Amino acid sequence: MTEDSFTFFQYSSMNDLLTVILYSSQSLLATAPLLHHINHKNREILFIQTVGMGGNVVHYHVTKEIPKTKLVELKRLSGEFSFVGKIGSDALSMYVPILELEQSTFNFP
Template sequence: MSVNDNQITYLKYKEYGDLLKVILYSSQSVLGAVPLVYHVNANGQNVIFIQTGAIGGNVIHYLTSNGPPTKKFIELKRLTGDYTFVEKIGTDGMSLYIPILELEKSNLKFP
C-alpha cells in the first residue's frame, strides 16, 4: 500500500511535551493503543514523529529538533505528563516507556 499525501494530515508541534500529550491521550482511550515514536533525518532535518489514525486517513504528529535523540526511550508519567529521556525501560508502573525507533528512510513528505 502506498502512502497517498491526500490521505495524510501533518500536525507540527513546537515541543516534545505537546507531541507526547497525543500519546498520553491515546493510551487512555478504550483501545489503549500507544503510538510509537520515530526519528528520521528528512531533508537535513531531524524529525521526531508519531502516526495515528486508520480509516479515513492518517495523521502524522511531528516536530523538528536540533539533533537526533540521545537516549533510546521516553519515560512518560501517566498522571502528570512529565517526561524524561532514558536508556532503558524502568520499573515505574505509572509511566509509559516509549521506544524511539530510528528510521533509515521514509517515504513521508514532511512539510
C-alpha cells in the same frame, strides 16, 4: 495509500507531541503509537502516526538534536517526560521506544 490521504500536524514542543501518545494510550483502544526518528532534509524529526475519524494523521516535532537514548519515560499522571537508557520500574510511567528510520515515504512539510 497516497500521501494526500495523510494530514500533518507539526507541534512546537516535544511535550505536545508526547501528550498525543499519552492521550492515545488512555483511549478506548488503549494503544500507544510508536515514536519514530528520521533525518529529513537536514532536520531531525520525531513523529508518530495515528488514525482518527478524519483519516491518517502524522504528528511531528522538529528537534535540534538527535535523541541520545532510545526510550522516553512518560509519566502518565503529570505528562512529564525524560529520555532514558532503559525501562524502569515506575508503574505510573509508560516507556515509549524511539525507532530509528533510514527512510520514509512521508514528505514532511
